[in-house]
Amino acid sequence: MDNKELENEILKIKERNKRVELDKAWETSWTRRICICILTYIVVIVYSNMIKTSSSIWFSSLVPVIGFTLSTLSLKVVRNIWEKGVK
Secondary structure (H helix, E strand, O other), X not given: OOHHHHHHHHHHHHHHHHHHHHHHHXXXXXXXXXXXXXXXXXXXXXXXXXXXXXXOXXXXXXXXXXXXXXXXXXXXXXXXXXXXXXX
């Protein structure tokens, strides 16, 4: 392996390490935690309005699933905004 190849490998490792560090920072960030709380709260509010007409345990069991799904889908946008602020 010549010097150029070695330098390229080192650069790739450094870039990967930056991405991993950013991933770790995102996973423990308050931005992520607050967004999950807000999205879950919104789902519970919507659910509470809907449950007035339903008392099915099967329907009520969907609340945590919907909250989690919405948080994982919409947090990508929030994360992109957060990453721009961190960089």
